Amino acid sequence: MRGVRSLGLVGLYVASQVAALLLALPFRSEGLATTSNPNSPTAPLYLIAVIVIAPLFILFFAKLNGGLAAIRWVILLGISFSLLFTLTAAFTVLLPQVYLIPPQEVGTFASPATLLATASAVLLLAALLLEPQWWVVDFVGFVAAGSLIALFGISFSILPAVILLVALAVYDAVAVYGTKHMISLADAVTEMKLPILLVMPAAAGFDYTQPGGLKKQRARPVEEREALFMGLGDVVFPGILVVAAYVWLPSKAVLGAVGGNLLVAIGALLGSLVGYAILMRLVGGGNPQAGLPLLNGGALAGYFLTFLLVFRTFGFGLNLTL
Numbered sequence: 200m201r202g203v204r205s206l207g208l209v210g211l212y213v214a215s216q217v218a219a220l221l222l223a224l225p226f227r228s229e230g231l232a233t234t235s236n237p238n239s240p241t242a243p244l245y246l247i248a249v250i251v252i253a254p255l256f257i258l259f260f261a262k263l264n265g266g267l268a269a270i271r272w273v274i275l276l277g278i279s280f281s282l283l284f285t286l287t288a289a290f291t292v293l294l295p296q297v298y299l300i301p302p303q304e305v306g307t308f309a310s311p312a313t314l315l316a317t318a319s320a321v322l323l324l325a326a327l328l329l330e331p332q333w334w335v336v337d338f339v340g341f342v343a344a345g346s347l348i349a350l351f352g353i354s355f356s357i358l359p360a361v362i363l364l365v366a367l368a369v370y371d372a373v374a375v376y377g378t379k380h381m382i383s384l385a386d387a388v389t390e391m392k393l394p395i396l397l398v399m400p401a402a403a404g405f406d407y408t409q410p411g412g413l414k415k416q417r418a419r420p421v422e423e424r425e426a427l428f429m430g431l432g433d434v435v436f437p438g439i440l441v442v443a444a445y446v447w448l449p450s451k452a453v454l455g456a457v458g459g460n461l462l463v464a465i466g467a468l469l470g471s472l473v474g475y476a477i478l479m480r481l482v483g484g485g486n487p488q489a490g491l492p493l494l495n496g497g498a499l500a501g502y503f504l505t506f507l508l509v510f511r512t513f514g515f516g517l518n519l520t521l
Contacts, residue, residue, distance in 0.1 A: 205399075205427065205479045207399040207427075208397060208399045208427055208429050209472065209475060211337060211340070211341055211344075211397055211399075211434070212429075212434050212472075212475065213468070213472075214341060214345075215341055215344040215345045215348060215434050215435075215438065216345075216348065216434075216438045216441050216442075216468050218341070218344075218345030218348075218349075219344075219345045219346075219348035219349040219352060219438055219441070219442050220349075220441070220442060220445055220464065222285075222288075222289055222345060222346065222349035223349045223352055223353055223442045223445060223446050224446070225288070225289070225291075225292040226285075226288055226289075226349050226350060226353055227353040227446060229288050229291065229292075231288055231350060231353065232350075232353050232354040233350060233351065233354040234354045234355065237353070237354055237355055237356045237359065237447075238356045238358070238359070239359065240358055240359055240362055241359075242354070242355055242359040243355055243359045243360070243362055243363035243366070246351070246363065247363065247366050247367065247370075250367065250370070250432070251370060254374070254380060254381065254384045255380070257270055257384060257387060257388075258380060258383055258384055258387065261387045267387065267390060267391065270391065271391040271392075271393065274391065274393055274395070275324060275327060275328070275393065278324075278327075278339070278343060278393070278394065279320050279321075279323070279324045280320075281343065281346070281347075282316075282319070282320040282323060282339075282342060282343065282346070283316055283317060283320040285342075285343075285346030285347075285349075285350065286315075286316035286319050286320060286342075286346075287312055287313055287316040287317075289316075289346070290311070290312035290313075290315050290316050291310075291312040293312075294311040294312045294315070323338075323339050323342070326339070327339060327392070327393065327394070330408075331392035331393075331407065331408060332406070332407050332408060333398040333399075333400055333405055333407040333426070334403075336392065336393065336394045336396070336397070336398055336407065337394070337397050337398060337399075339394040340394035340395075340396075340397050340431050340434075343394055343431065344431055344434045344435050344438070347435050348434075348435050348438035348439060348441070348442055349442055351435070351439045351442075352438070352439050352440075352441070352442020352443045352445070352446055353442065353446050355439060355443055356443060356447045357440075357443055357444070357447055357448070357515070357516040357517055358517045360439050360440045360443040361440070361499065361517070363436070363439060364436060364437065364439070364440055364491075364495040364498065364499055365495070365499070367432075367436050367491050367495060368491045368492045368495040368496060369492075370491075371489040371490065371491035371492060372489045372491075372492050374489070375487060375488065375489035376489060381489070382487050385428070385430070385487070389428070392407065392408065394431060395430065395431050396428050396429065396430055396431065397428070397429045397430075397431060397434065398426050398427075398428055399426060399427045399428075399429075400425055400426040401424075401425050401426065402425070405425050405426055407426075427482070429490065430490060432490075432491070433490035433491060433494055436491060436494070436495060437467075437471040437474075437491075437494045437495050437497070437498040438468075438471075440467050440495075440498045440499065440502055441464045441467045441468045441471070441498065442464070444460060444463040444464040444466075444467055444502060444506075444516070445460050445461055445463075445464040446460075447460075447516065448460035448463055448464075448506075448510075448516050449510075453509050459509045459510060462505060462509050463502060463505045463506050463509055463510075463516075465505070466501045466502060466504060466505025466506070466508075466509075467498045467499075467501045467502040467505065468498070468501070469501050470497040470498050470499070470500045470501015470502065470504070470505075471494050471495075471497045471498035471501065472497070473497045473500075473501070474493035474494045474495075474496055474497025474498070475493070475494060475497070477493050477497075478490055478493045478494065481493075502515075503515055
């Protein structure tokens with residue numbers, strides 16, 4: 200049964216990466232990059248700072264009376280606005296930008312993409328508020344992950360993406376095995392029932408709305424645990440290198456009609472899946488594990504190996520002068 204849950208999580212993982220690859224170029228053409236200079240090695244520093252500081256704030260306020268509920272609302276609103284932004288961009292690619300609403304003399308226009316994105320964001324927010332079951336959380340997490348991977352992948356070229364993945368892998372290891380505050384954060388986030396953790400239960404009837412989800416599962420023997428959990432960051436951060444390879448490397452055909460950029464992106468994805476397989480074996484031991492050292496490490500190894508095989512140079516795209 201654990202194998203089925205692992206496959207379910209890896210399905211979400213791969214689907215998020217594929218969605219990000221499909222969204223990356225349309226997002227780039229819409230000018231949605233979050234940085235003005237994606238080649239700067241300091242570009243990811245602000246994101247690293249947010250990732251390091253935000254958990255400390257969450258843990259601090261979670262200890263206050265009513266703090267957990269307040270944080271939940273802040274994160275919910277942040278997720279909703281992020282979904283509105285990214286869904287609008289995604290739907291704009293698929294739908295006409297504007298329609299003229301009769302009577303034409305009034306000159307009133309409506310954007311189908313904006314209307315559909317707004318309705319979708321509101322419905323997803325309502326679902327998280329009213330029925331935050333595991334499948335709702337996973338679906339919103341999938342949508343958020345695909346969008347975030349695409350956004351950051353077009354915002355950081357290869358060198359900044361490599362710096363980001365290495366820094367976060369080190370931080371995750373320290374936060375899980377050293378200070379252990381990431382374990383406390385996972386417990387708090389589980390209680391908020393938000394798509395910051397992906398959930399894959401052993402049975403579809405698993406009730407994620409019950410209190411004490413992650414802590415209760417961890418207290419049980421491994422074979423009796425009802426669900427596996429994976430942080431959304433474990434999906435997003437390795438994927439940034441996958442999308443960065445696709446967006447920033449040369450697209451000249453290397454294997455038939457397949458571009459070298461796509462081959463290296465697939466190599467990074469496959470490398471991260473090797474890291475995922477090792478991670479699942481460690482998780483089977485029953486103790487909390489830091490995901491990013493293996494996932495990011497696998498993505499980096501897959502990227503460098505595939506790049507060398509495809510482009511036959513040791514520049515590795517770090518200066519993008521292929």
